[in-house]
Amino acid sequence: MKVRLVDIAHARSGDKGDTANVGVIALKREWYPLLARELTERRVADHFQGVISGSVQRYELPNLNALNFLLHGALDGGGTLSLKTDAQGKVFSTALLRMALDVPDEEARRLGLPTVT
């Protein structure tokens, strides 16, 4: 089943130089392990292909049911150098939430995930 990330998580993003960070937070504690399994560095890097020029680093915060992603080369130099509207990476949060996950039907039912058909 297809699960939209925007239906199972919320997020906030910010900047540090030319790096954007996106913190993704599971809406329910029991959904965090699914996020931790599916949202790999590779998966997120693929998602942002053509949007960022650098690599993706991931950190886990199970205490907050959250993952923190560093998206390098995301901000056209960052800070005052950047010509981008979103020079401070404020809306990379919802850009990440555009992702959809493929979750086995049985698991989606067990976790009570909101699904799309």
Place this chain on the structure above:
Amino acid sequence: MKQVVRVAAGQGFWGDWLEAPRRQVEGGPIDYLMLDYLAEVTMSILQKQKERDPRMGYARDFVGAIESVLPAITERGVRVIANAGGVNPGACAESIRDLAASHGAAGRVRIGVVTGDDLLPRLDDLIARGHTLANMDTGEPLSRVRDRVLSANAYIGSTPIVEALRRDAQVVVTGRSTDTALTMAPLRFEFGWAADDWNRLAAGIVAGHIIECGAQCSGGNCLLDWRDIPDLANVGYPVVNAHPDGTFEISKHPGTGGRISVPTITEQLVYEMGDPHSYITPDVVADFTTIQLEDAGPDRVRVFGIGGRPPTDKLKVSIAYRAGFKAVGTLVYAWPDALEKARLADRVLRERLARLGLTFDKMLTEFLGASATHGPLAEASGDLPEVQLRFGVRGEDRRAVERFTREIAPLVLNGPPSVTGFAGGRPKVEEIVAYWPALIDKTEVRTAVEVIA
């Protein structure tokens, strides 16, 4: 010893809500008002102001903020801690002293001034003695841009603020203190936390991180359930209610809008986060993977379990340098085929710039309404009602950037049709002041505290 100390956040950056400091002082009981004014490039703006007028170089909004809370803070004994001093904390303190005098409180407001963060006068000496101040992102030595440096300030920690409080300052003015030290220092002072009480110091830092962006932890910019966050027009700014053991609750004043919940606090905790295991400050390294949050009633969240460890032997240095020029021009194209028209305008503009022989370090085209913020991830579809073409250039040559600004308006008559939204006139050329993060040995930075009244 007090069992609870209340630190209220009244500004999250220079430009934040002017009403917030007064609302924090008058809306309920607090012990400290914390005002954070400094972003990464603010110091360079202030340095430019100081060059023009040696009495300037601090956040002028701070004077208005203090005026809005006088005499309430003197009557209630609320103490104020702010990094409003910028590159001229002494002048900032004097303007507060004069303000107090003009409100009939001459000599009754003790003002602590923290200095020592400003490394600009010592920069050549430091470089000569082998401190490369290499850029933390690129590794390049500062010598590469030395002649373009505008300001250089070490991020300093809580110790001098604690000292100012010990010497009975009611208002403490600092330069480039870390944002989080402004909250942690009064807790360390009130509870007598030792300089190596890593867990409690880390708790103070986490409290600081949660409230340093003002309402961004109390319903502002909150994505989750944003439609249902009550009364944002009347949003309450956060208050830390801290205890001697390092636990604390985040709350806001009764009768205010916004929301404080585990999700709103979590969103703020991950904001601008790097490696959560190592949130490095001059005082302590806090481990954000230890933070526990718990609902503690309406608009109240309890925070506990925080772990910390000793800091490094370095301080971060915020250096600002001149890095060329930029300009951004915009035009709006309307239905039908708005995006196609904007795309054609972009091609025409680029061709004209090329024929003029203008070269830039960077040209960037964005189509607002279609793909500006999410790029190829966006699914702009259908015939959009309007699209804004946003075209930016940056480069070392001011004349080239200037010439570019003359190429936007002509497109209104000699480019694609259905174009509007150019009333703002020619784009402005802006000098870029860029940020150069570096490290310096802690032993090189000596802070000082002076108290005036």
